[in-house]
Amino acid sequence: MVTDFKDLNYWAIILGGSTGLGFATARKLAHHGMNIIIIHRDRRADIDEIEEAFEDIRGQDVKFESFNVDATNAEKRGELIKEISEILGEEGKVRTLVHSISKGNLKPMTGEEPTLGNLDFQITIDAMAISLYDWTKAIFNSGLFAKDARIISFTSEGNKKAWANYAAVSAAKVALEAITRSIALEFAPHGIRANCIQAGVTVTRSFQMIPGNETLRVHALKHNPFKRLTIPKDVANVVYLLSKDEASWITGTILPVNGGEHLK
Numbered sequence: 001m002v003t004d005f006k007d008l009n010y011w012a013i014i015l016g017g018s019t020g021l022g023f024a025t026a027r028k029l030a031h032h033g034m035n036i037i038i039i040h041r042d043r044r045a046d047i048d049e050i051e052e053a054f055e056d057i058r059g060q061d062v063k064f065e066s067f068n069v070d071a072t073n074a075e076k077r078g079e080l081i082k083e084i085s086e087i088l089g090e091e092g093k094v095r096t097l098v099h100s101i102s103k104g105n106l107k108p109m110t111g112e113e114p115t116l117g118n119l120d121f122q123i124t125i126d127a128m129a130i131s132l133y134d135w136t137k138a139i140f141n142s143g144l145f146a147k148d149a150r151i152i153s154f155t156s157e158g159n160k161k162a163w164a165n166y167a168a169v170s171a172a173k174v175a176l177e178a179i180t181r182s183i184a185l186e187f188a189p190h191g192i193r194a195n196c197i198q199a200g201v202t203v204t205r206s207f208q209m210i211p212g213n214e215t216l217r218v219h220a221l222k223h224n225p226f227k228r229l230t231i232p233k234d235v236a237n238v239v240y241l242l243s244k245d246e247a248s249w250i251t252g253t254i255l256p257v258n259g260g261e262h263l264k
Contacts (some may be wrong), residue, residue, distance in 0.1 A: 105168045
């Protein structure tokens with residue numbers, strides 16, 4: 001294993017990193033020598049299982065911290081930034097910020113109540129899109145970013161396709177991509193690169209909450225040239241690649257990571 005980031009005092013902050021794409025990313029970056037901070041929000045009943053999974057990261061030769069806190073709460077975010085600053089010390093810097101928050105509303109627009117309302121859109125867009133900017137700005141204002149930092153978030157094909165019950169999340173994904181492009185443009189003078197990864201259909205906990213997800217799986221398998229679904233490791237591998245020095249000229253992009261699922 002090549003530990004590209006070992007001894008560089010680089011840190012990755014993973015927002016929503018206890019399962020799925022976020023956790024796979026944390027593992028991958030840790031295996032390559034990057035120190036990890038995971039911020040997640042999970043039920044007390046799930047903590048033992050999550051902590052057991054975290055042992056894989058703790059077993060690497062890196063520093064690791066985790067916080068079971070709502071990353072979308074402004075007051076909590078301010079407290080976390082202070083703690084993170086102390087953890088990093090004078091030498092540590094945030095090389096990679098990964099946004100993997102999936103706090104979306106999956107109500108239908110019509111039918112039996114409760115149906116999707118204005119507040120549902122607001123909560124979903126704030127959590128799954130605007131919070132990326134909130135965290136970027138907070139880390140930037142605290143001087144914690146490395147000189148060549150990477151901001152990476154996860155979008156989906158729902159950014160341009162309509163799926164039943166997915167309207168609020170779809171709107172959030174479009175907003176997330178717009179915010180990412182603006183971050184790439186306006187923070188470029190400060191050495192920050194920002195990109196979205198459009199993952200293929202990946203069976204994660206959040207995906208399984210989408211009504212009709214089985215139909216999406218069948219469709220993806222039918223159209224994927226490699227005849228398999230995307231797995232979290234596929235996405236984590238690309239986050240690692242985007243975090244490397246050699247990826248410094250990639251910014252403001254929406255990068256499909258789906259084995260060609262989008263081609264047909």
